[in-house]
Amino acid sequence: MAALHPPDRDLTQRFLARRDEDAFRQLYRRHTPRMYALALRLLAGSAAEAEDAIQDAWLRAAEALERFEWRSSLPTWLCGIAINCARERLRSPHLRLVTTDRAVEAQIESRPSASARSAAAAPRRSEADRIDLERAIAALPDGYREVLVLHDVEGMTHGEIGVMLGVAPGTSKSQLHHARRALRAALGGTRSEANHAR
Amino acid sequence: MHDDQDDLTPGQRDALRALPAETRPPAHLEERVVAALRASGRLATASSDRGSGGRRRGTAEAWLRRAAAAIVLVLAGAAMGRLTAPPAIGSPTGAAATSDYLLLLYGGESATPAEEADRVAEYGAWAGRQAEANRLVSAEKLQAAAIVLGPSPGAGAVSSEPSGFFVIRAESVDAAVAIARDCPHLRHGGTVVVRPIDVTR
Numbered sequence: 008m009a010a011l012h013p014p015d016r017d018l019t020q021r022f023l024a025r026r027d028e029d030a031f032r033q034l035y036r037r038h039t040p041r042m043y044a045l046a047l048r049l050l051a052g053s054a055a056e057a058e059d060a061i062q063d064a065w066l067r068a069a070e071a072l073e074r075f076e077w078r079s080s081l082p083t084w085l086c087g088i089a090i091n092c093a094r095e096r097l098r099s100p101h102l103r104l105v106t107t108d109r110a111v112e113a114q115i116e117s118r119p120s121a122s123a124r125s126a127a128a129a130p131r132r133s134e135a136d137r138i139d140l141e142r143a144i145a146a147l148p149d150g151y152r153e154v155l156v157l158h159d160v161e162g163m164t165h166g167e168i169g170v171m172l173g174v175a176p177g178t179s180k181s182q183l184h185h186a187r188r189a190l191r192a193a194l195g196g197t198r199s200e201a202n203h204a205r
Numbered sequence: 206m207h208d209d210q211d212d213l214t215p216g217q218r219d220a221l222r223a224l225p226a227e228t229r230p231p232a233h234l235e236e237r238v239v240a241a242l243r244a245s246g247r248l249a250t251a252s253s254d255r256g257s258g259g260r261r262r263g264t265a266e267a268w269l270r271r272a273a274a275a276i277v278l279v280l281a282g283a284a285m286g287r288l289t290a291p292p293a294i295g296s297p298t299g300a301a302a303t304s305d306y307l308l309l310l311y312g313g314e315s316a317t318p319a320e321e322a323d324r325v326a327e328y329g330a331w332a333g334r335q336a337e338a339n340r341l342v343s344a345e346k347l348q349a350a351a352i353v354l355g356p357s358p359g360a361g362a363v364s365s366e367p368s369g370f371f372v373i374r375a376e377s378v379d380a381a382v383a384i385a386r387d388c389p390h391l392r393h394g395g396t397v398v399v400r401p402i403d404v405t406r
Contacts, residue, residue: 026249028239035235040227047228047365054366058234065238069247134360138353140220159213159221187213194217 011037015081023073035065038082042089048156049093051145056096063092090157090171097149143193151186158183228359231366305342305402306381308371308388311358313395327389335373340384342372352382355396363396372402 013033021030042064047057068088075084144152144160153172157163158179165176165183172179213221242248316324335341359365371388375381378401385399 026247028243028248031242031248032235032239035238039230039234043230043234044226044228047359048224054231058231058237061230061234062238062241066241066245066247069242069245134357135353136220137224138357140217140224155221159218160224162222184212191213191217 016077019072019075019081022069031069034081038085039065041082042085045086045156045161046089046093048141048144048160049090049153050096051147051149051152052141057093060089060092060096063095064089067092087171094153094172097153139194143190146193147186147189150182151189154179154182155186155190159187225360228365231364301376303374303376306373306375306378306385307400307402308373308381308385309367309398309400310369310371310388310390311355311363311365311367311396311398313368313390314393324393331387331389332371335371335384340374342374352378352385352399353396354382354385354399355391356394358396358398362394367398 015034015037018030018034021027022034039061043057043061046060046064047054050056050060064085068085071088075081144155147155154168157168157171158165163171165179168174168179169176174182239248332341356363358367373381373384375384378399381401382399385397388397390397
């Protein structure tokens, strides 16, 4: 992995010592794409909610950075904060996520492959599949989506997920089983629908 | 063991791990976060360097806002008395039953000042044609968004943040997608996402 220049530690020290805006902006630009992708996926693709979560995350990180002991890398630490902020938004009573009826979502998912393959400006087939997958993940119930994203997308262990979600690893494993089942059902619907040429 | 049937295929598991780990955040988010930090006292007062991630917003968004406003005016003029109040299920003429569909616009090339008037007129003309056919319900700027025609929002040149929408009426999702494929936005490097609208609320 190529070394970042200037290193995160240097930027962090500049930020803490002088509350330097330039240093902060460099840290922001370096790490936000990762944090944002994570928040967006956890928040079912809602850009508005993900933006709020990322703002919360950076405010929290700026406050806690003085106490950060560099036992993990900075991006790992920042992503943990982003995950927590995203999860808090999921549980917020003021959530304005738009969720769709599962039947409607399944119908939507049956269309992108067919239309995307034939449209003039169509994405490649692999891109259409990726879109199907992202939409299927977004359509999962919140609890299933959390575990599936953290385990199957982010590669966290059940132990790590258990600590993060405050549940036993066995619960994480059980939730993952249900999540994969739901995901597979949604994707299986896509394939069979796409086979019916209209 | 039943786990095998319910579990994902190796291809699906690989696809999950291969999902993009990064997504470019919207350009305005940086300023928003910086402003929030400044307000909370965690940043020194504004530096002289706004940086390249600062206030620059795609001019595509600016002209699309103007186009959307023009489209609303076109709609008001062309559709006065043509579109009924929000219909019950089924079309106003009593012909084929229809449902409402949302067309979300993303990205799109910036228009030069010379092109802008033409671009606004082009979008307005398209909207006008839909209105003439009793297919245009509304056109406005959107806050948030879902059948993707064009490059995927957030990956590459097309912003992940929607910049506008059309609402059309059609007999089916396929019919709605066919209408959407004709939208000029696709010819200007943008992406159109089609979503059915829930009428049961």
